Amino acid sequence: MKARRSFLYYDAIAEEIGLEKKEAEIKSIWEDELLGRVHPEDLQKKYRLEFQFFQLLNSIDIRERMDYQVITKLRIRNKDGKYILIQHRLIYIGNSKDGSMRLSLCLYNMIYDHPEFEIPQGAIVNIKTGKIIDHNQQRFIDILSSREKEVLQLIKHGRRSKEIAVKLGLSINTVNRHRQNIFQKLNVTNVMEACRVAESTGIL
Template sequence: MDPKDRLNKEFSAQNFAAKHPYAEMLDRYKEMARNYARMENAVAVLSDLRTDASYIYYGGFSRMLRTGKCEKEGEVPSIWEEEIFKLIHPDDLADKHLQELRFFHFVKRQPKKKRSDYYLTSKLRMKNDTNNYIPVLHRMFYVPAPSDETLWLALCLYSPLPFDIPSKCLIINSVNGQTTELGKQHDTKILSVREKQVLNLIDKGSTSKEIAGTLSISIHTVSRHRQGILTKLQVKNSIEACRIAKDLKLI
């Protein structure tokens, strides 16, 4: 399962609260996205993960892009801004989805009150109006729903890259300015060494008894590691744990 499919699956699996003033709050965030586009001349995409819809707003930067002059602002019946994706270099687009999946898990692991403190920034190459690739700054914010544990909205901003950034992809804490490089090295911290050993053996079809014998630990310890893996990866069973661990390059 590729990262985009995994994101779709995880977004749709979230348990959104039935009673919540979504419409009223959505209007506020739509206005915020519109203002980002106006004030920063950015292309702003606000995606509603609950209803599978997006709202796109074009600032002056869109005139630099290949199809920017033809685009109209408004609602798109998908959380994926495919017309914009067509402008992104294929290698960068695949990496973008993977980084967003990693960032989704990073944010979900944070205390609820601090989830809004972080955003993702990365470098992309996008086609301009002369069909050449230009460097672009991409920023992404997940917006938590205030009444439950879900991540409700995603805001993506595309704008010119004013200066090079030290890493292709960074998580930035907007409160204190601290940065964290988002890559394989960071992902490896999700599971402990022992948990990865257990998960590798699960993926090979080993039973808990066999895992205990292979690693010289008790079955009780294996069970504890199994539960820890499910909790950290936020999945319901070992099959899903193996799939997502492969997506994140953990095993």
């Protein structure tokens, strides 16, 4: 995860939704081609749950991290342009020597009218206890401070750090510190990713 790389495996679902077999590795943790096919409401839900999941993992003992998974039901456009139901699971599978998260696994499975899969908003689940972790939407919206949102909004409109500093009455160093905090909190590496994630999750 620190290296910002993803390794892709294409199976029958990829064929069903019309994903062409291209790179086996991408320099991003975001699977843009797939995510572009997810229903906007479900994409927002997916992003929020995943951010909350990683916040949770950062707050607990390393030995307990593998006890948790994210399970989400997604509407994804298939090759005919129709939405089909896919179950997405995010699983933590390893950390680096310094304790930081190193590897996670995303699994996508078809849902064939299984009534037992009734988690309409998705959930973070402790697979040992079966406990569903309650997620608070407002707490997620507040992941960025009001000042960070203000800075990101100006970045989105093409303002440079110097212009933002003048407009908000801040030093350039302070603006740049806000930028780095935004990138870190949203788990992104550049402005385009930050704006896309913030818009997709409803932060902006």
